[in-house]
Amino acid sequence: MRKHTIRFLIALLIISSISFSVPGSEAEASTAVIDSYISVNSVTKNATNQTISVKYTVKKTIPSAIGLCIGYEWPSTYRLSSSYNYCKAVNKTAGSYTMSIPKPSINIIGSQNVVVKLSGGYSEKKNVKSVFNYPTTKVVKPHTVTKADALAEYFVVGGIGVGVKFMKNNALGFVTKTAYAGYTTYYGLKGIGVISGFPPAAVGQYYIVETWYNSNGLNVKNTIWASKAAYDSKHQPIYTGTVVSRW
Known part of the structure; x- marks a missing residue:
């Protein structure tokens, strides 16, 4: 009886390890809260003034305890202070909206990672799109x-x-x-x-x-x-x- 019990426990551990390592499961779980409230429909970089236009939908009213924002971060390889990143709070009422993200405060030529970020009881971050920031002058x-x-x-x-x-x-x-x-x-x-x-x-x-x-x-x-x-x-x-x- 004891041998059967040990074999059963070993089999259960193997099945559990397989079920928790399905490819993509971690990525899906990592933005579960964001995805339940927000969907980003489009991201457009304005080549004239270097602002970013984001169209998004709030699927249901967002509780006051949950903070959600849309903005950009510079790639970690740039080794810039996080103070140069930007994030703007989304509208908390269900509906479709357009957000305008201003041009960066520093003169950088390179890629910007557009992100949705969650703060509150715990944090999440979803990378939405990468766009290029560059001057419009010659x-x-x-x-x-x-x-x-x-x-x-x-x-x-x-x-x-x-x-x-x-x-x-x-x-x-x-x-x-x-x-x-x-x-x-x-x-x-x-x-x-x-x-x-x-x-x-x-x-x-x-x-x-x-x-x-x-x-x-x-x-x-x-x-x-x-x-x-x-x-x-x-x-x-x-x-x-x-x-x-x-x-």
């Missing part, structure tokens, strides 16, 4: 190629939130560890391979480097004249072209 930088530039493996021209590295093999790289034009780029930009028709760097060449961001990523437009005098005299550039480093 930076235009002139640069005259020096002898040192022409001999070096690369030279750098500062753009908006990034330093553009003009490589000796006519490829573009990027410097993101330093703030450029008041912005810091946390997102890992991809270098651009050899550019067709791009002329080798020569002493005296005059570059106009334009950088801006859109939903595709970082845009870099290069216009090159043989010299500053040629630019001033409105001669045709020896090269013009735009390349994109995608998100």
Whole structure:
């Protein structure tokens, strides 16, 4: 009888361990309270003013003891203080609503994680969507190629939130560890391979480097004249072209 009891208990433990390790069960349980009150219908990033519009539905009246908010958090890899995150309380009455989340208070180029957070007796967090934060302005930088530039493996021209590295093999790289034009780029930009028709760097060449961001990523437009005098005299550039480093 004792052997049967031991076997039964062992079998029960095995079944229990299997039932509690079903893939996805933890993820579903982790936002059970949030899901019972809130459903997010859409998240839209406004490219003009960098606000975020969130349409959501409150399924049933939320008790006063439960705190629910929608906002954003920066990825942990950015190593930013949590004080730069943002969360706004939702409407507690059942119905459909639209929330506007303001642009960040710091000049960051990179991804924002839109989240729903629960506070009260215990906490939950649900990641809803990842969007990109970037400036809506453009930076235009002139640069005259020096002898040192022409001999070096690369030279750098500062753009908006990034330093553009003009490589000796006519490829573009990027410097993101330093703030450029008041912005810091946390997102890992991809270098651009050899550019067709791009002329080798020569002493005296005059570059106009334009950088801006859109939903595709970082845009870099290069216009090159043989010299500053040629630019001033409105001669045709020896090269013009735009390349994109995608998100």
